[in-house]
Amino acid sequence: NAGVMQNPRHLVRRRGQEARLRCSPMKGHSHVYWYRQLPEEGLKFMVYLQKENIIDESGMPKERFSAEFPKEGPSILRIQQVVRGDSAAYFCASSPGTQTNTGELFFGEGSRLTVL
Amino acid sequence: DQQVKQNSPSLSVQEGRISILNCDYTNSMFDYFLWYKKYPAEGPTFLISISSIKDKNEDGRFTVFLNKSAKHLSLHIVPSQPGDSAVYFCAARASGSARQLTFGSGTQLTVLP
Numbered sequence: 001n002a003g004v005m006q007n008p009r010h011l012v013r014r015r016g017q018e019a020r021l022r023c024s025p026m027k028g029h030s031h032v033y034w035y036r037q038l039p040e041e042g043l044k045f046m047v048y049l050q051k052e053n054i055i056d057e058s059g060m061p062k063e064r065f066s067a068e069f070p071k072e073g074p075s076i077l078r079i080q081q082v083v084r085g086d087s088a089a090y091f092c093a094s095s096p097g098t099q100t101n102t103g104e105l106f107f108g109e110g111s112r113l114t115v116l
Numbered sequence: 117d118q119q120v121k122q123n124s125p126s127l128s129v130q131e132g133r134i135s136i137l138n139c140d141y142t143n144s145m146f147d148y149f150l151w152y153k154k155y156p157a158e159g160p161t162f163l164i165s166i167s168s169i170k171d172k173n174e175d176g177r178f179t180v181f182l183n184k185s186a187k188h189l190s191l192h193i194v195p196s197q198p199g200d201s202a203v204y205f206c207a208a209r210a211s212g213s214a215r216q217l218t219f220g221s222g223t224q225l226t227v228l229p
Contacts, residue, residue, distance in 0.1 A: 104150060
């Protein structure tokens with residue numbers, strides 16, 4: 001499967017616990033983006049990473065949220081001390097290092113976080 | 117501050133007729149616009165895009181029109197098919213940006229058989 005892979009697809013956490021969401025980009029893609037979709041809303045940009053570098057984290061909440069894309073392995077979005085408002089679908093997208101003709105991002109199927 | 121707006125949360129169209137989905141934007145720095153389609157419990161999939169140097173792009177049943185002076189774009193689907201029923205997101209990218217996209221809130225299209 002050459003698509004963007006996200007896991008887990010569904011994650012349930014209690015308030016105060018930690019959530020870790022993983023994303024493996026498409027083969028050959030070195031750029032990863034995380035988006036969040038709250039119920040009844042559109043996708044909101046959170047963070048853009050390249051291998052071992054955070055390029056733009058302007059959409060990340062200042063506290064409790066962090067992201068990484070190590071040299072080896074998937075990108076990880078980490079949410080510490082989750083609250084009910086963190087319940088959402090988290091989508092990862094990837095793109096190649098060079099500009100594609102269409103400028104599109106390729107999305108995974110999302111990880112749905114439910115905080116009880 | 118919503119830079120990309122889709123003012124119609126939903127749209128119903130009869131099979132075989134034209135579907136027109138609208139999108140407005142406020143950021144003059146946007147130079148590339150995309151439409152994504154999303155089914156429930158799936159990720160968004162790319163549909164069609166248009167550069168700001170063009171005013172129309174066509175791909176099969178899908179055509180996107182861009183009116184830069186009005187900061188407005190639209191997606192036309194003709195003829196509409198029941199399988200087109202999905203949420204459609206308009207997205208835009210600013211020139212010089214790090215390629216991230218700004219999305220609208222989406223329009224739920226329902227094509228009635």
